[in-house]
Amino acid sequence: MQEAMIKRAAQLLADGTVNRVMGWKRGEFVYDTTPAVFTTADELEKEFVCDDFTQANLSKYLVKESRKEGKILAFLKPCDTYSFNQLVKEHRIIRENVYVIGIPGGPKLDIEKIKAKGITGILSVENENYTLKIETLYGTETMPFYEAVSGKCSSCKSRKHVAYDELIGEDGEVLEPNRFDMVEKLENMTSQERYDFWRGELSKCIRCNACRNVCPACTCENCVFDNPKSGIDQKAAADSFEENMFHIIRAFHVAGRCTDCGECSRVCPQNIPLHLLNRKFIKDINELYGEYQAGADTTSKAPLNDYRADDCEPSVVHERGVE
């Protein structure tokens, strides 16, 4: 897989189709890959990596990259193509300046899930028939592959690429994961239980803004939370209210545009399940205004930019679930 990608990228660089390649760069360890731009076949050969740990969604980088001189090649997993499409739809990515090669997606591994087993001093991770063989400073450990699959991949919504110029490997199908299970579980709790759940989670927030900055739907030039004129440019939550406000508004601002790529929860240093807020909006939109998948196309109207005369009233909130 990786070899085929490097070979194809080198070809496209050589024939002048593109002048840069967006991919992932090998790190110090087996798992710490970094999104990077490559300009020569030599760099690709030495540092390009695409393996079980290349989780990062590259789409958002293309907002900036597609505005530079020349054309850039980007390797996108199926989930990344949804974000890509959404950004094209919002005129944030200049489509002509990107050459997209669709690559098969995960399931990708989350090193935190391996470390959560108490495995430390990790030197290498090999996948042998869906058993991970992990060499560490303290000996060899094994664990089932599926226990280390990242949260965003374990509820994968689609293996189908929605935007590409060419594909490496086979295209897949749209899946029907039970991705709303946890949202439903919360909806069926009492209001006090839900409040306690979210207070416990959101009080861990350190306001590092990683969820916002990694989000492919958050591409405002100047975020309301950074704008001194907004009156809410707080840098740290000085009160529980501010924790709530930041997360409600963050999720609200991407409602109807969030493709459910799962990056927000992946990057949270405090492991707050932030994707649940986004999924709540997606679930509500699907139920109240009809099925909608952001990023699936570049022409449909976003649910919050649209309306119907017979839409339900907000009192619908009182009719569902538990108080």
Place this chain on the structure above:
Amino acid sequence: MLKISADRLNDLFNRIASEQTLYIPVDHEPNTAEYRKYEDGMKLSESLNTVRSAKDFFFPQTENLAEFKVEGKNIEVKDIREESGDFVVFGVRACDARSFSILDKVFLSEPVDSFYKNRRDHGTIITMACTRPAETCFCTAFGIDPTTPEGDVAVFSDGKDYFFLDCTEKGKKFIESVSDMLEDGDTSELEAVREKTRGIMKKLPLAGLKTDSFGGDKLNELFNSPKWAELSESCLGCGTCTFVCPTCQCYDIRDFNTGNGIRRFRCWDSCMYSDFTKMAHGNPRISQLERFRQRFMHKLVYFPANNDGEFGCVGCGRCLSRCPVSMNIVKVMKTLEVK
């Protein structure tokens, strides 16, 4: 050396907690330890380190500095400083212990930060020697010995017992206050454990990390290095690295209108943010490249230039495991070093 057996450790915790506030690292979720106020029955985490560093105890994320009441043309300023209560932080690792001496250089030099000093005066730091370093550890690059941590009291474990060594006056007083619970112990097995840890430290993937290429005298060549562009390319501009870092100490001061008066507070700030050091004319660091460079130049060049060559990093490895895009100080050092 004085010791207590592992099964009596919680008795000791109960005793300390009966006299002052005690904080210990506990497993909140697997692999995410954090400091919590000790309550009876809490179990000391076996994780190597906490997600957030121990700097929070002395330099919290937000704290109130003063209050104002405005009536007509009169402003009444209320000093809300209070003497901190005594507290103990147990289980601090060698890297975090060193971070306090770095923070001291910033906050305790003139003009002294009275909020920080107040907590430093009342806090006792009990450190714990490492036995299972992780692949992300590189404290030895900054001259830290994880088997001999600093702090007020250093604690060593051989698996069966915990041994206590006082390192400061405050630490001596602390041990005296609980000495009736401690007994003399045989440290022969302890030495073997420490030797083994030292052996592991030498085998760590980052054991060979060199700091020769950095320091106050390398300012111009490092500042002007063309490599910053490539290094900063992937940076998201979030504040994760700065907020989990035990030595990052930048803050912002703000006023909040509560409707009943004004509350002036300070909160952590991050040089990675677009509005950091924003002034009337705008931001002097206009792109992520300058902001990214600032963070690493501060730790590797500006800080040593002002503090007798001491680096502003302790090699705890938090930024290595928490950065969303895995761009960190080790990658920066390896890219910029003169081979």
Place this chain on the structure above:
Amino acid sequence: MQVNENFEPVIVAFCCNWCSYAGADLSGTNRLNYPANVKIIRVPCSCRVNPMFILRAFQRGADGVIICGCHPGDCHYTSGNYFTRRRITLLYSMLDFLGIERSRTRLEWVSAAEGAKFAAVMEQFVSDVKKLGPNRRLEDLRCRKQ
């Protein structure tokens, strides 16, 4: 739940300039009573209400927030209130998801001719919020009246 009879909630009502604000006016000229707890903020259209306005009302001491606009189909700007309806439905649903009591938020369509409805809606809303007691789950402790 125990109800504190002396509790007087603070209610913020965002009223659209063209219908509901005029409706409030009408209820006044008709000498209808509505509770003094209601603080009206006039907005050009219910669609002007940013979710942040609602949150900040709660931060600053509101115990309930109600949005009033023209009936669907009657918007002065043709379609503003249709957008309001979707947006506010999602926001209220999210607040409910986070465990904020759902009866603290409300949306009602009140036309310029419905002075009586305005008074009745406010009467009802104030009594609902009164039952809930003071807003504790979405308040900013720093702003609590001392």
